[in-house]
Amino acid sequence: MYKELNEQELAGYCCEKDPKAEEELYKRYAARVYTLCRRYMSNDDDAADLMQDTLLQALGKMQTYTYRGEGSLGAWINRIAVNKAVSLIKQRKRRTLLLEQWGRETSVEPSPEEVEKIPEEKLLAWISGLPDVRRAVFNMYCLDGYSHREIADELGISEKGSASMLTRARKQLKREIVRYLKEKQP
Amino acid sequence: MKKWEDIVKDKLEAYESPLPEGSLEAFLARGKKVSAAPAPKRVLLPWLLIPAVAAGLAAWFIFRPGPSKAPAPQDISPRNAVALVTDSIPPAIPVQAPPPIPGTVKPKAVRPAAAVQTREDGHVNDSGEETTVPEIPEIQGPDNPEEAVAVIPDIPESSPFVPRAIVRKPHVIKVGPAAGIVAGSGLLAALAASSVKSSTSAHNAVGPFDSPNGSIDFPFLPGDALTGYSHRFPVRGGVSLEIPVSERLSITSGLDYSFYSSTFTYAQAGTKEQAVHYLDVPLRLDWTIASNRWLRVYAGSGAAASFCVGATWAGNPKDRDGVHFSLTGAGGIQFNLSRHVGLYVEPALSWTVPSGRQVLQTWRSDHPLMFSLAGGLRIRLRNP
Numbered sequence: 001m002y003k004e005l006n007e008q009e010l011a012g013y014c015c016e017k018d019p020k021a022e023e024e025l026y027k028r029y030a031a032r033v034y035t036l037c038r039r040y041m042s043n044d045d046d047a048a049d050l051m052q053d054t055l056l057q058a059l060g061k062m063q064t065y066t067y068r069g070e071g072s073l074g075a076w077i078n079r080i081a082v083n084k085a086v087s088l089i090k091q092r093k094r095r096t097l098l099l100e101q102w103g104r105e106t107s108v109e110p111s112p113e114e115v116e117k118i119p120e121e122k123l124l125a126w127i128s129g130l131p132d133v134r135r136a137v138f139n140m141y142c143l144d145g146y147s148h149r150e151i152a153d154e155l156g157i158s159e160k161g162s163a164s165m166l167t168r169a170r171k172q173l174k175r176e177i178v179r180y181l182k183e184k185q186p
Numbered sequence: 187m188k189k190w191e192d193i194v195k196d197k198l199e200a201y202e203s204p205l206p207e208g209s210l211e212a213f214l215a216r217g218k219k220v221s222a223a224p225a226p227k228r229v230l231l232p233w234l235l236i237p238a239v240a241a242g243l244a245a246w247f248i249f250r251p252g253p254s255k256a257p258a259p260q261d262i263s264p265r266n267a268v269a270l271v272t273d274s275i276p277p278a279i280p281v282q283a284p285p286p287i288p289g290t291v292k293p294k295a296v297r298p299a300a301a302v303q304t305r306e307d308g309h310v311n312d313s314g315e316e317t318t319v320p321e322i323p324e325i326q327g328p329d330n331p332e333e334a335v336a337v338i339p340d341i342p343e344s345s346p347f348v349p350r351a352i353v354r355k356p357h358v359i360k361v362g363p364a365a366g367i368v369a370g371s372g373l374l375a376a377l378a379a380s381s382v383k384s385s386t387s388a389h390n391a392v393g394p395f396d397s398p399n400g401s402i403d404f405p406f407l408p409g410d411a412l413t414g415y416s417h418r419f420p421v422r423g424g425v426s427l428e429i430p431v432s433e434r435l436s437i438t439s440g441l442d443y444s445f446y447s448s449t450f451t452y453a454q455a456g457t458k459e460q461a462v463h464y465l466d467v468p469l470r471l472d473w474t475i476a477s478n479r480w481l482r483v484y485a486g487s488g489a490a491a492s493f494c495v496g497a498t499w500a501g502n503p504k505d506r507d508g509v510h511f512s513l514t515g516a517g518g519i520q521f522n523l524s525r526h527v528g529l530y531v532e533p534a535l536s537w538t539v540p541s542g543r544q545v546l547q548t549w550r551s552d553h554p555l556m557f558s559l560a561g562g563l564r565i566r567l568r569n570p
Contacts, residue, residue: 131478
């Protein structure tokens, strides 16, 4: 019965602390939220913790959710996850080592068709291997649609700094993609 | 035309990662814990008290007696302070002592002792007229007059001659757990070093004296001459424990094994091998310089205690030379195998504290300040 509920109905049952509805919420959104968390965190354990915290917070604050159409509940939960991930990254503020080769900058742009063939797990591994702030900027700008101004406000950096971090993140990921494609070439 | 990052976005948006095992059960268990916590009960009565108290205060402000004459600046002693307060009480307002309630505990003394004397002596105001101080109603005091506590009533703040009490905030020195552990360990190490230094041990070891002036006695064989010796670079490894104190600070300890091998050459007896084994217990405060998922670069300093657990000379057991204490500075690289386990390579510089007793001649005795290279397994006990 709970599988047929739409988002608004599911949110309503969750507000009433229905255990079956909460389980259904987890089954519907946990995997996507986990993917998002893996993008923001540097390891899968932190991502799993963040995913649990996100869903529990969503359940706790379900009464503040307003239905705005199909997909809005998922987007609302994703927003909670992004906010929690960003605050975690701000807390840590760790300088991380750069596992990048010092060499000539590649000017080859991978084609969309080539990138299409790359497994998602590889992409997630490369993104989570980025340094903390760079990873957050790349995720927020390229994947979650934030502007540089919003990123600067959230992370406590300048807009220029955000743009610079994004450029470096793109370069690093591009290098990984090109290297992977070269290795895969017959 | 779509960029490669747009393709990445589309792929990851649609992708559902495989969830960790047991995550649903963990989620449901955490959800039950959260919902089992009792919700705070909202009681209506406190909310009704607020308007009631506000109404009471308003009534008091409206119907309170008129302001009394401000006391003239005078020498404020406790006796006169009481007189000031009693002067301000208008005689028209009858003050009656509350009837004693049978069976209740008598309160401690509230009656100021000075008030009694003032009442008896009378009071002369500025105009020179003698006025009588209105009677202060008797207040039930304790049975034992010695328990009476003289209470100085509140001195009106309007008087410019009243010195305000000097309030000194207590200095609070917060010592974090890291500082406490390091300081405590340092103290223990110093105490241990001093106790070791003062103890006398009977060793038959034919080794040099580890003295501050650097004199060394070489091992000798009766009737033979030592023609040369060489020490091999010590080897050290072990299991290290890392206890994170904060994001970048951590305390490192553990158990290391060190092996010191030396060769002594004699004119007649030839070469003799000496092998000495130590177990080292380091205690160090490390600072993480940089890290990522797979790598951690750190540096730290601390101390170590090395316990000689075995020594052989030409294959035969030899007396051990006790405990050595050293100060260490190290830097290292750690390769993270998982969240809690890693392999480390750690060059270190250490200075062996002179113990003033006889020690075996090893690389350490010839090089009190020595460089060593250690490696091993590191276990991270918990997250910061």
